[in-house]
Amino acid sequence: MSGPAELGAAFDRLERLLEFPVDFPLKVMGRRVDEFAQSIAATVGEHVPEFDPATMEFRASSRGNYLSVTVTVRLESREQLERLYRALAAHPLVSVVL
Numbered sequence: 001m002s003g004p005a006e007l008g009a010a011f012d013r014l015e016r017l018l019e020f021p022v023d024f025p026l027k028v029m030g031r032r033v034d035e036f037a038q039s040i041a042a043t044v045g046e047h048v049p050e051f052d053p054a055t056m057e058f059r060a061s062s063r064g065n066y067l068s069v070t071v072t073v074r075l076e077s078r079e080q081l082e083r084l085y086r087a088l089a090a091h092p093l094v095s096v097v098l
């Protein structure tokens with residue numbers, strides 16, 4: 001997704017498919033550095049206060065340079081999903097959010 005219009009359209013399509021509240025998985029990928037997982041947990045916790053970091057799932061890339069973190073969060077609205085996605089995508093340690 002390249003621009004705000006495309007991202008907005010994607011959220012529109014997603015909202016039609018989801019019924020809120022919903023348990024929604026997000027995969028966040030970035031360089032494998034010490035503070036990556038803690039930073040993701042903190043960012044998610046800002047947007048979903050009841051998020052439990054103990055539920056995070058981790059997978060290292062085949063060469064060990066990157067880390068994929070999957071978080072499943074209980075979301076109450078499209079707006080909450082959009083704010084969380086944008087915060088994660090803008091995080092300096094994050095390469096990709098799916």
